[in-house]
Amino acid sequence: MRSTNDIYDVSAEFNMCTATPAQVLDTHQFFNTDSDNWGPVSGTIPTQSVDNSTVSQPAGYYSAFDLSAADTDLAAGNIKSGVTIFGVAGDSNVVDTGAGDAAAGDILTGKKAYIDGSQVDGSVAAGANVSGGNGLKTFTITDGLYSCSKTATANDSDLVTGTIKSGVTIFGVARIGEAMRPFRVCRFYHCASVPPLRVFSEGMSIQAVVPRKGIGSRWSRM
Numbered sequence: 001m002r003s004t005n006d007i008y009d010v011s012a013e014f015n016m017c018t019a020t021p022a023q024v025l026d027t028h029q030f031f032n033t034d035s036d037n038w039g040p041v042s043g044t045i046p047t048q049s050v051d052n053s054t055v056s057q058p059a060g061y062y063s064a065f066d067l068s069a070a071d072t073d074l075a076a077g078n079i080k081s082g083v084t085i086f087g088v089a090g091d092s093n094v095v096d097t098g099a100g101d102a103a104a105g106d107i108l109t110g111k112k113a114y115i116d117g118s119q120v121d122g123s124v125a126a127g128a129n130v131s132g133g134n135g136l137k138t139f140t141i142t143d144g145l146y147s148c149s150k151t152a153t154a155n156d157s158d159l160v161t162g163t164i165k166s167g168v169t170i171f172g173v174a175r176i177g178e179a180m181r182p183f184r185v186c187r188f189y190h191c192a193s194v195p196p197l198r199v200f201s202e203g204m205s206i207q208a209v210v211p212r213k214g215i216g217s218r219w220s221r222m
Contacts, residue, residue, distance in 0.1 A: 025061055108145050131155060 017033050024030050024043025032041040048060030050070040067086045068074045079090035100115030107113055107122030114120070127144030130152040141152055159173055166175045 129153070 015033060017031065019030055019032075021032075021041055021044040023045070024041075025045050025047065026043050027047065029040045029042050032039060046058075046060040048058055048062050050062065050065055051057060052071040068088060074086060074088055076088055076091040077094065079085055079088060080094050080096065081090045081092045083090045097114045098116055100113065102113055102115055102120065104120055104123040106124070107120065108124055108126060109122050111122040112119055113122070125144045127142070127146035127150055129150055130139070130141050132139035132152070132154045135156050135158070136154065139154070159170060161173060161175055164170055164173060164175045168175065
């Protein structure tokens with residue numbers, strides 16, 4: 001049977017209480033067993049709220065909170081892609097653009113780029129097909145950005161089948177059929193012993209049939 005002393009002798013339990021005021025909230029009391037401060041004592045730990053104006057927070061008791069609520073700038077859009085801060089992953093659109101070296105004159109009009117942290121709007125016009133003036137070997141192609149489907153064409157109205165030598169093809173244009181050349185009348189003297197002659201006129205081989213008297217001017221093509 002336990003005695004009254006056994007029931008009320010709690011000195012051993014008191015000796016196990018080692019809390020100090022600095023370990024208890026200032027809104028609560030505890031029983032201090034320190035011989036110099038025996039009895040009920042109030043705690044000194046203050047209740048604090050997160051201050052998002054500074055990274056240094058005072059000591060105290062804080063209720064559970066979300067860091068992104070404490071500082072609204074802790075958001076994915078403010079964090080570099082591939083980086084996670086306090087569990088918040090960076091947005092894939094937030095990237096380092098410091099290596100960018102393009103300028104507005106390098107970018108098509110209507111397109112945008114981000115270079116060294118700034119948005120740059122393109123100012124280069126889209127190129128179109130170019131056709132040179134008649135007979136020009138060289139002509140100007142205006143500045144612009146040209147897609148692979150654009151063309152530049154040199155034109156010459158004399159580049160037709162009727163102006164090309166037989167057997168020759170120029171830029172894909174070839175003589176079709178027999179070459180047509182204007183004849184030049186060749187006049188010459190002969191004697192009865194002169195055989196038929198072959199001459200070349202305007203790039204063509206011609207056999208002349210010469211009368212036996214006088215000047216000949218009758219010929220046929222070979």
